[in-house]
Amino acid sequence: MAELAKPEKFRVALMCFGVRGHAQPLVLIGRQLQVMGHTVMALVPHNLVDFCSRWGVEARAVYVDIEVVMHKCTDFETWQVESAKWKENHRDLFWGDPLDALLEFKPDLVVWNSLALKPDPGLTAYDRLFPVPTVLVHTNFYEPDSGVDLHFDMRPHRPTFIATNPLLRGRQAMIIEQAGCTDYNGVYKCIFPGMYRHESMSGLACWCANGYWFIGNPAKHGGQATYAAQGSDESPPERGWRSSDAGDGAGKSMPVAKYLGAKGEPVTLPPHVHWTGAWLPSDDCRPSELVEADLPSPVAEELLAFIRAGSTPMAIGFGSMIELAAGGDASPRQMLLLVLRALRLMDRRAVVLGGWARLQDVVIALPSWLQDVIIAGPSEAGGAGAEDLAELAAFARANCFFVAEAPHQWLLPRCSCHVHHGGAGTLQASLQAGKPSVIIPQELDQRRWAHAVNCLGVGVGFTDLQPEVTPEKLAKAILRAEGLTPAAKEVSERLRAEGGNAAAKAAEVLHGFMQQEARDWALAPQAVQAERNCSVCRSAEQNCQIM
Numbered sequence: 001m002a003e004l005a006k007p008e009k010f011r012v013a014l015m016c017f018g019v020r021g022h023a024q025p026l027v028l029i030g031r032q033l034q035v036m037g038h039t040v041m042a043l044v045p046h047n048l049v050d051f052c053s054r055w056g057v058e059a060r061a062v063y064v065d066i067e068v069v070m071h072k073c074t075d076f077e078t079w080q081v082e083s084a085k086w087k088e089n090h091r092d093l094f095w096g097d098p099l100d101a102l103l104e105f106k107p108d109l110v111v112w113n114s115l116a117l118k119p120d121p122g123l124t125a126y127d128r129l130f131p132v133p134t135v136l137v138h139t140n141f142y143e144p145d146s147g148v149d150l151h152f153d154m155r156p157h158r159p160t161f162i163a164t165n166p167l168l169r170g171r172q173a174m175i176i177e178q179a180g181c182t183d184y185n186g187v188y189k190c191i192f193p194g195m196y197r198h199e200s201m202s203g204l205a206c207w208c209a210n211g212y213w214f215i216g217n218p219a220k221h222g223g224q225a226t227y228a229a230q231g232s233d234e235s236p237p238e239r240g241w242r243s244s245d246a247g248d249g250a251g252k253s254m255p256v257a258k259y260l261g262a263k264g265e266p267v268t269l270p271p272h273v274h275w276t277g278a279w280l281p282s283d284d285c286r287p288s289e290l291v292e293a294d295l296p297s298p299v300a301e302e303l304l305a306f307i308r309a310g311s312t313p314m315a316i317g318f319g320s321m322i323e324l325a326a327g328g329d330a331s332p333r334q335m336l337l338l339v340l341r342a343l344r345l346m347d348r349r350a351v352v353l354g355g356w357a358r359l360q361d362v363v364i365a366l367p368s369w370l371q372d373v374i375i376a377g378p379s380e381a382g383g384a385g386a387e388d389l390a391e392l393a394a395f396a397r398a399n400c401f402f403v404a405e406a407p408h409q410w411l412l413p414r415c416s417c418h419v420h421h422g423g424a425g426t427l428q429a430s431l432q433a434g435k436p437s438v439i440i441p442q443e444l445d446q447r448r449w450a451h452a453v454n455c456l457g458v459g460v461g462f463t464d465l466q467p468e469v470t471p472e473k474l475a476k477a478i479l480r481a482e483g484l485t486p487a488a489k490e491v492s493e494r495l496r497a498e499g500g501n502a503a504a505k506a507a508e509v510l511h512g513f514m515q516q517e518a519r520d521w522a523l524a525p526q527a528v529q530a531e532r533n534c535s536v537c538r539s540a541e542q543n544c545q546i547m
Helices: 020-035 046-054 066-072 076-089 098-105 121-129 287-294 297-308 332-346 359-365 368-376 386-399 408-414 424-433 446-456 471-482 485-498 502-521 526-531
Strands: 011-017 039-045 059-063 109-114 134-138 160-162 173-177 186-192 195-198 205-209 212-216 227-230 256-261 273-275 314-317 350-353 400-403 418-420 437-439 459-461
Touching: 011 020, 011 098, 020 039, 020 046, 020 109, 020 134, 020 424, 020 502, 039 046, 039 098, 046 059, 046 066, 059 098, 066 076, 098 121, 109 121, 109 502, 186 446, 287 408, 297 350, 297 400, 297 408, 332 350, 332 359, 332 386, 332 471, 350 359, 359 400, 386 400, 408 424, 418 424, 424 437, 424 446, 424 485, 437 446, 437 471, 446 459, 459 471
Parallel strands: 011 039, 011 109, 039 059, 109 134, 134 160, 160 273, 314 350, 314 418, 350 400, 418 437, 437 459
Antiparallel strands: 173 186, 173 256, 186 195, 195 205, 205 212, 212 227
């Protein structure tokens, strides 16, 4: 009997320009590929090299220390200047530009993710010199017909992954029924929080402004609406509509608005695009290693003692959000001031994760730090003025545990809820832990995640940015979110029942793809390449969603 050929081993580069939320999924699949015998190298910003190494994946710095540079920027226009300064002053820490690193490592395949949602120019240049498969792992909010779909059409096809929760897929949708103006009935899809458009694309819309929701055709009626109803910023009311400015609805039956659910419309993906669900540390082949790497035993013991010493705390953190050197209306430190005041109103305890804003350092400088925050930013963001700082500082010392970081898979099951900025990875971890979220969005796709949380009923997502959120509003939101714990647990159980181990399954797809196609990738004539498809998925009759 002929001996079976041993699987070939490949060199895989993990390429990421972004924050930990972008790099972490790549490191998780890298760990799985290493178990399969492949050689893996992470090419990341300098501030993520230590994280990759702690998690067992060799890493080299090919980008600047984003965290340090951002602390020095007064605005995004100064990024290039500060980046150049960092490179000049830290040549010994910098392995080289991305293209130089790729030329030295010589990968057979590159797995990439990026804050900019496009491959690095160095990767593009390397691909022209040595055609190798480049595989996108998309971790941001995914909407059909968005810019990321362009990557699905790259030829020749290669596996592509959407590493977010399928429960939050696609556009949110609602249906209008019983409207006397019958053209207004039908399905409306969410374009962004507070704005729904009719699926006919005729100009009909349902939108929110100043505490009211409107239904109408703004283009046809000069910005006026046909129906109006008072409601929350999060969602239009089901009933209570009346005839509005345009007058077309006068004397006719009033509409009824109903949600179709958080799933929205079905999503049709090419067979080589895999919507896997989130890639989480809790699903790793050796999850305890990751906890120990991020939470040394002395810190874990001290934190656990705090958690056990009183009522169940909530977790608070704003991840990689960072305030610019010139200050800003929605800085994490202003956010912390807001949260501390809400905690004091509720007489509650919290574990505060420092993140890139280094919130763990504030405990050293209370209350002078609080005074500095009020001076640096608008007092509306934090509630009252400086007169309560001494009392607030004493409350924070007695009721909050400040720590630079703690693994979500360890911390969140020990907390009542999670107050955060709405980062994709942070929300996925909250859902996995079965804990409700309170999202105060800052930028990027965080408002979309906040909206999805509201639709799923697993927390409270503010659709306004932070200056509109008061301590009183936040305290009410926390209480409301904690009341949604059963729904959050149900979603967590559903996630576990539908799958898990998404990174491992994605690694199996890549492993099979490399065995069957990657070696021939550069050798195949261009005409043949253009026709090839992902052989792992070629026979699939339906869209592959590895669950």
